[in-house]
Amino acid sequence: MRPVRRHFWRFFIAFLLAGLLAACEASTGYVVPTSLPTVTPTFTPSPSPTPGTNATPSAVPTEDIDPDAPTPTPLLGEVNIIVATQAATPTRSLNPNAPRIEFFTSDQLVVNPGNDITLYWSVLNVDRAVIYRLDADGSRSQAYNVFADGDLTVPTRASDRGQIDFVITANDNQVEAQHTVLLRCPVDWFFSPAPDDCATGEPDETNITDQQMERGRMLYVESRDVVYVLFNDGQEPAWLSFENRYDPDVHPERDENAPPEFIQPLRELGLVWRTNDIVRTRLGLGIAEGVDFAGFVQAAPVGTSREMLYISGADGTVLQLLPGNDEWQIIAPQ
Incomplete structure (x- = not known):
């Protein structure tokens, strides 16, 4: 009996423990950790005070400062303020030698044509210099070798016009300077505006x-013994000049074979x-007979060899x- 009872209690205790373990497993579950929910703040406008239309502004309190009161001293001593400035660019010094x-x-900046001009100069660190007189085209026409x-004294000609230019050079043209003397105009023009x-x-x-033509004009100037032909057909040259070769003992005054209704130039112009x-082709026929009259001719120099003719x-x-025969124009005197 005693062994059977012992086995019974062992079996009973084992069965009881198995039941307890099964109950614990059935009640146990898996727990998944999650983040706590975040509260999203919501903006709620708060009412701002609106001053009334009759509101009186309140005075802003000001602090009375005693001028005799001591000023505060920095704890770290005197404060140095550094202001940044741009560094000066060094300039190259001139070589004194x-x-x-x-x-x-x-001596004069304006002279009459034909009067003398006295030049003065000083060139440092050289023994000699050269002074040139320039012609109307700017070329060096006369040279004067001078001391430093x-x-x-330089003479001028009565025919000189406009201005006279001089250039001084030294040290093989490494340094030079120019000087201009103006010339007064000693004569008047025969018309105005001059x-x-x-x-x-x-x-x-x-x-x-003077004779008007279909496409231009012809003039004979007796003092120059030259025939001037002026075209207005837009072609080049705009005008030409011819030395007069008309001889009344040799050349006919007109072309007798031309129709009588033709207006043709006569004598100097006709030849x-x-x-x-x-x-003849560019001018066409005359539109009026030539007019003989007493007039004037006058010129102005252009460069060294050309002139403007009036x-x-x-x-x-x-x-x-x-x-240059490139252009001619009509001036209406005032």
Whole structure:
């Protein structure tokens, strides 16, 4: 009996423990950790006070400062304020031994044509210099070898016009300076408004023949013994000049074979018109007979070898012929 009872209790205790373990497993579950929910703040506007229309502004309190009161001292001592400034750029100093023109001038800045001009100059750190007189085209026409400083008298011609330019150079043209002397205009123009240029000489009073053509104009100036042909057909050249070769003992005054209704140039003008195909073709026939009258011719120099020419017209105008045969124009005197 005793062994059977012992086995019973062992079996009973084992069965009881198994039941307890099964009950614990059935009540146990898996727990998954999750983040706590975050509270999202919501903006709720708060009412701001609105002052009334009759509100009186309150005074802002100000602090009374005693001028005799001590000023606060920084705990770390005196404070230095550093202001940034731009560094100065060093400039190259001039070589005191280099050649240099101290001055170059004259006793007069404006003279009459034909009067003398006295030049004065000083060039440092050289022994010699050269003074050039420039012509109307700017070329060095006359040379004067001079000392480093001094004076020089230069004559002018009565025919000089406009201005006279001088250049001083030294040390093989490494340094130079220019000086200009203006020339007064000693003559008047025969018409106004007068050109800015100074006339070469007094106006020349002479007999002139002026004839209007279909596409231009012809003039014969007796004092120059030249026939001027002016075209207005837009082609080049705009004007031409021909030395007069008309001889009344040799050449006919007109072409007798031309229809009587033709207006043809006569004498000096007629010889050029009849013997030059280009002139005749470009000008066409005359639109009026030539007019003989007493007029003027005057010129102004342009450069060293050319001139601007002004000729009286039979209609009271002045004809300006520009150098180079490229252009001519009519001036209405005032």
